[in-house]
Amino acid sequence: MSIWWSLHLRREAASVPLARRLLLGAMETAGVDPDVSYDLSVALTEACANAVEHGGGADARGASAGYRVTAFLDGEKCRIEVADSGPGFVPRRGSPCGHTAPSTAESGRGLCLIEQLADHVHVRSRPGRGAVVSFDKILKWREGALLGVS
Template structure:
């Protein structure tokens, strides 16, 4: 069995824990191992925080105030995508994830997403602009998982 959901969220700090709680609730209900759920929820929080902070684009006298989160749970894999309407990543074949200075208060989010996931893609939306962060992780199921496929 597979499930997916998509959210369109306002670029407000309060949207980050909302997305995280929805993911955790979905994973718990489906029967995903809590450790995997926690890793993915932390990575999602970082991706959402980046969209909130950097994901707005001024144009035609307005600022884009939304971003999108889509999650797919299918068999042995969970994929999450966060897309915004900001300036996107710098034009390079693969965006460079730089290490933050130890005393820095920000700048660790993309690196953390890489560490918590099995596969990560940082890219830009074609046509409309904006950044897209997608990441996936192999799912471990609880033995009593209601959605466990055999």
């Protein structure tokens, strides 16, 4: 058995905790180790916050463009993808952590934090069409978990 879900969210700050709570609830119900759940929820929060802040302007009706969050949990890992329709960006060469923001900066550490919390991170920018941040983490399970590997 596995769990898969996808959300299309408005680029509003209130959407970030919604995505985080859905992920935490799914992992709690499935029986994922709380430390792994916490790491993934923080990484998701950072990816969603980036989509909200940088994910694009208004659509043809003048409404804020949205973003998409997709998560898949199976017996071995969780994969999360956050995709926006913004202008994209020029990814840094190598690791996002290779060039961190100054300690006084209020932003600029999200991708580095995601890389530190996940086992594998992939960032794809599509200039003029948005960005996609996907990350995987090997799961640990509580005793008697619904989805855990037997």
